[in-house]
Amino acid sequence: MSSALMNGQAGWSSWPAPAKLNLFLHIVGQRADGYHLLQTAFQLLDWGDSIRLRVRADGEISRATELPGVSLQSDLCLRAAKLLQEHAATPLGADIAVEKRIPMGGGLGGGSSDAASVLVGLNLLWQTGLDIDTLAALGLRLGADVPVFVRGHSAWAEGIGEELTAITLPEQVYVILDPQVCVPTAELFRAPELTRNTPRGTIRGLVSGELVANSFAPVVRARFAAVDAAMHWLDRFGESRLSGSGGCVFAAVSNIEAANAIAQQCPPEFVVHVARGINVSPLLKMAHEFSVAG
Ligand SMILES: C[C@](O)(CO)[C@H](O)COP(=O)(O)OP(=O)(O)OC[C@H]1O[C@@H](n2ccc(N)nc2=O)[C@H](O)[C@@H]1O
Numbered sequence: 001m002s003s004a005l006m007n008g009q010a011g012w013s014s015w016p017a018p019a020k021l022n023l024f025l026h027i028v029g030q031r032a033d034g035y036h037l038l039q040t041a042f043q044l045l046d047w048g049d050s051i052r053l054r055v056r057a058d059g060e061i062s063r064a065t066e067l068p069g070v071s072l073q074s075d076l077c078l079r080a081a082k083l084l085q086e087h088a089a090t091p092l093g094a095d096i097a098v099e100k101r102i103p104m105g106g107g108l109g110g111g112s113s114d115a116a117s118v119l120v121g122l123n124l125l126w127q128t129g130l131d132i133d134t135l136a137a138l139g140l141r142l143g144a145d146v147p148v149f150v151r152g153h154s155a156w157a158e159g160i161g162e163e164l165t166a167i168t169l170p171e172q173v174y175v176i177l178d179p180q181v182c183v184p185t186a187e188l189f190r191a192p193e194l195t196r197n198t199p200r201g202t203i204r205g206l207v208s209g210e211l212v213a214n215s216f217a218p219v220v221r222a223r224f225a226a227v228d229a230a231m232h233w234l235d236r237f238g239e240s241r242l243s244g245s246g247g248c249v250f251a252a253v254s255n256i257e258a259a260n261a262i263a264q265q266c267p268p269e270f271v272v273h274v275a276r277g278i279n280v281s282p283l284l285k286m287a288h289e290f291s292v293a294g
């Protein structure tokens with residue numbers, strides 16, 4: 001492996017795990033097993049977590065950094081590594097460190113992206129040779145949002161989020177507000193007041209800017225006052241939207257300078273991030289560089 005891909009400490013390599021926004025999200029039905037059918041647009045961002053991986057010869061899979069509030073059993077990075085290890089029947093193990101920037105339970109897909117980066121990174125480091133379709137299918141067993149991060153392209157999504165069509169969107173700047181509330185996704189999907197028959201949209205509608213609604217927004221705004229307040233505040237600068245099941249909210253702005261000016265005015269109860277939409281994930285680029293470096 002090229003030494004340029006190692007991050008200086010013996011045996012460790014660093015893998016990006018970008019955040020996502022759901023540019024819109026329509027819940028259009030429900031499957032017999034209770035999972036919801038939706039339409040959404042996943043916009044990958046140039047901002048996110050970093051995962052560091054180090055191969056172990058003894059087969060152990062171990063967490064090298066603490067993830068507050070996340071037990072070893074529920075840690076998506078450890079679960080991703082174990083799933084790949086079992087599926088590929090490799091005797092190798094790994095140490096996994098996460099540099100967390102994406103707020104947990106914020107609707108920005110942090111846990112899912114971390115899991116995807118572990119799957120893609122270890123598949124290369126362990127030389128298990130699984131193709132992207134197999135990795136995406138393994139990822140889907142960990143969460144509905146994992147496949148888009150494995151495939152590494154902003155995408156139109158249907159089904160439960162796994163039927164993906166890569167799309168190329170303008171690389172827009174976004175101001176993202178984190179109202180610092182952890183919204184439990186499963187509980188939101190169970191909400192009796194959730195609209196489950198939103199009319200279907202089209203990619204053309206997305207591109208023309210008609211599709212901005214999120215079926216979760218009325219429910220989340222009614223249940224979490226901080227999310228409602230964040231959307232009200234952001235509405236002064238652009239049409240605010242909810243990402244995923246929340247609690248993070250965002251608005252598109254014309255350029256970085258405008259975004260930074262808005263960020264500077266942000267009230268202290270919200271954490272603000274400025275990020276740019278990207279069509280291709282840095283994970284995909286890293287995987288390519290790694291493969292080329294051999
Ligand atoms: C809201 C979104 O973030 C939009 O991108 C995703 O649909 C949620 O994806 P995720 O966080 O990866 O969620 P998962 O871990 O797969 O699912 C958590 C729980 O939410 C419910 N769930 C999830 C996805 C879906 N399409 N329908 C559901 O009803 C299920 O009860 C599931 O047990």
Ligand SMILES: Nc1ncnc2c1ncn2[C@@H]1O[C@H](COP(=O)(O)OP(=O)(O)OP(=O)(O)O)[C@@H](O)[C@H]1O
Pocket residue numbers: 067069070074075076077098102103104105106107108109110111112114115145185244245246
């Ligand atoms: N590596 C991880 N990073 C973040 N959360 C993790 C991780 N591993 C397990 N989790 C658990 O998963 C839960 C959801 O985390 P995540 O940050 O992906 O939420 P989210 O952004 O709302 O996801 P989504 O947008 O996919 O619904 C967390 O509350 C946490 O308990």
